[in-house]
Amino acid sequence: MPKHILIVDDEAVIRELLESYLVQNGYRVTAAPSAHEAETVAGRDKPDLVITDLQLEDSDGLEMVARLKALLPDTPMILLTGVLFDSKVVREVLNKKVSAYIEKTAPLSRILEEIQRLTGK
């Protein structure tokens, strides 16, 4: 049974590229363009991992993560953003809110490694 990954990003290009790559690597992927739709999907079809952008059209990625945590307390969540934070911010702030922080400039293989690490596959 392939692991279910929920991708949340307001940019279609990002969603499509990430979905194609993860599907090619054996994952089942659902892509949502907004926090609201992501929460709906998560309630209907529990994901094994959530990847979210920070800046969404209808919300803040970290706020959505906080709401999803209530619904999916054991599900790892990755913050994938183009907003670059320095390492201290990542260490002291972001790592307490999400399972991992990855910059959008990181290669897909790096994202895949992180997904494999967090999902155990």
Add this chain to the structure above:
Amino acid sequence: MKDRTIWKVFVFFILVIAVFAAAAVESVRGINRDAAGSDWVNHTHAVILENEGLRSDLFIADGAAHTFVSTGDDRDRRSCTEALSDVADHLEILAALTRVEPEQKEQVAKVATLVNHRSDFLRTLLTMRRSGDSAALRQMLADDAGQPELKEIQRAINTLKDDELGLLTERDKASFLQAQSTRWTVWSGVVLDILLLAGAAWLIRDDIAARGRAAAVLTEANEGLESRVRERTAELASANDKLRSENLERGWTNQGLEHQLRYNHLIINSINDLVFVLTKATNISRVNPAVVRLMGREAHELIHVPFLSVVRLVHVGLAPMLDPVAQAMNDGRDLRDQPAFVTDKLDRVTAVRMSLFPLRDRDKIVGAVVILQVAQPIESGNP
């Protein structure tokens, strides 16, 4: 291989059929010869039986004649006459049986001559007895003392019989040899057919085995081919996956850079302060929308224009010998919160506070970023 084997088997079966036909023909010929031999044997036995019948009836006639001579009983005379009649019948039959066999015909003719002479003698005896001519009768009997003629007839009949029996013996031998020959022919044909059929069976078995080996080799080759196809397909699929991954990775990198660039532009364009990017020669290379709004000039009108032609620094005391902007860039130091004026397209002047930050690319200064904060607008003319 297939055609050659079929041809060989065909030849084998032709040979089997030929041998079978030859054996059958030979057997039929043997049967025909046996049938013909059987007819001949029956014929020979008929000659012997007639010969014996002739001998017997002749002796009966002879005995009856002599008895009649002694007794004068007419029954003996009739018995003699009947016996002589039978003798004549036997002779006639013998003549008919041997008419196509020259040697037997000659012997029968000799026997017939003797027998006819004896029959005539007996008839004469009978006639004389009935006529009562005793003297002549005695003379005839005396002449016949010891019955030499009858003995000669006996010898002739025996010779004929012995010859016929000899022929029968030879015929038996010939028949036996013929039967042996037929048996040998049939058994040889059977054995040869069995050998030929065994040869055909061996050929077929060999052909089947060869086909089996060829099929096994073909199967093995097919399996090898399928294996190589599977390996090649897996390699192609792997290469395709790798290529797709590389394409996705490239697309991801491009969008990341584009996103980053767009995001940086967004940040700069969102700033309300006037932002100029200068080249090392202090010409303007980029402005943000706040500059366009304040100065009433389009961005392209400002590009490559000397910075100090649109922004004037306020000097305290004497004007410096060197351009302070160029100097700061050369020195690699910031200028912070310097008073200055900006003149717009309509010659309106705005007081601003200027800060300059050199742009460092690794260890080189390649330009500068200038930020102007509006202090207060001045309606027109020089300050």
